[in-house]
Amino acid sequence: MTDEDVLAEFRAAEALLEGHFILSSGLRSPRYLQCARVLMDPARAARLCEAVAAKIPADIRAQVSAVVAPAMGGVIVGHEMARALGVPGMFLERPEGTFHLRRGFRLEPGQKVLMMEDVVTTGLSSREAIAAIAREGGETIAAASLVDRSNGAADLGVPFFPLIRLDVPSYSPDALPPELAAIPAIKPGSRAAA
Numbered sequence: 001m002t003d004e005d006v007l008a009e010f011r012a013a014e015a016l017l018e019g020h021f022i023l024s025s026g027l028r029s030p031r032y033l034q035c036a037r038v039l040m041d042p043a044r045a046a047r048l049c050e051a052v053a054a055k056i057p058a059d060i061r062a063q064v065s066a067v068v069a070p071a072m073g074g075v076i077v078g079h080e081m082a083r084a085l086g087v088p089g090m091f092l093e094r095p096e097g098t099f100h101l102r103r104g105f106r107l108e109p110g111q112k113v114l115m116m117e118d119v120v121t122t123g124l125s126s127r128e129a130i131a132a133i134a135r136e137g138g139e140t141i142a143a144a145s146l147v148d149r150s151n152g153a154a155d156l157g158v159p160f161f162p163l164i165r166l167d168v169p170s171y172s173p174d175a176l177p178p179e180l181a182a183i184p185a186i187k188p189g190s191r192a193a194a
């Protein structure tokens, strides 16, 4: 799947939003990739995750025995990725502020995991998820996502396979360009405000 094919899927899902968004990190952006809209079509979700799986080298794929994803954004994409790889899929939650496995999900000691995200911006949520997988006894051997909008800046500490890398601006809230400052900000994600 080419970058243009991926963007066509996002466009068809009306998932390329423009406005003034407060990101999970607190950064602000004029653009937001609403992956939930992309994933609401199960056939599209399966197509995209099969394309992510095809980006992962065969030796890594052969070792992965579970996909673990951080809720909320990771839940559907993690499940579809688990289907694409033929392994179980689980998700991490943070009702008290720190990611952990709930609902009877568990990892065997040393179990090799793929951490799956919908979007990576600063990489903080991904690093928190990878740290949680380690606390749960697993070993994250690779990470993947639909979108990497970190502009090459996110270091997850493991090999990282995004389906598409997009060059999208993010700004500190105290350094907003005037055209962004003029629009009311909305926060689509579910991380609690800092």
Ligand SMILES: O=P(O)(O)OC[C@H]1O[C@H](OP(=O)(O)OP(=O)(O)O)[C@H](O)[C@@H]1O
Pocket: 023, 024, 025, 070, 071, 072, 073, 074, 117, 118, 119, 120, 121, 122, 123, 124, 125, 126, 188, 189, 190, 191
């Ligand atoms: O790389 P980062 O700077 O951490 O940003 C990306 C994260 O932000 C979004 O989640 P969010 O925290 O908004 O919550 P949600 O998944 O519950 O919607 C997205 O699902 C990623 O997890």
Ligand SMILES: O=C(O)c1cc(=O)[nH]c(=O)[nH]1
Pocket: 022, 023, 024, 025, 031, 032, 033, 034, 035, 073, 118, 119, 120, 121, 122, 149, 189
């Ligand atoms: O950084 C984020 O919170 C973020 C950016 C984006 O484009 N899409 C998304 O779901 N989250």
Ligand SMILES: [Mg+2]
Pocket: 070, 071, 072, 073, 074, 125
């Ligand atoms: Mg998230």
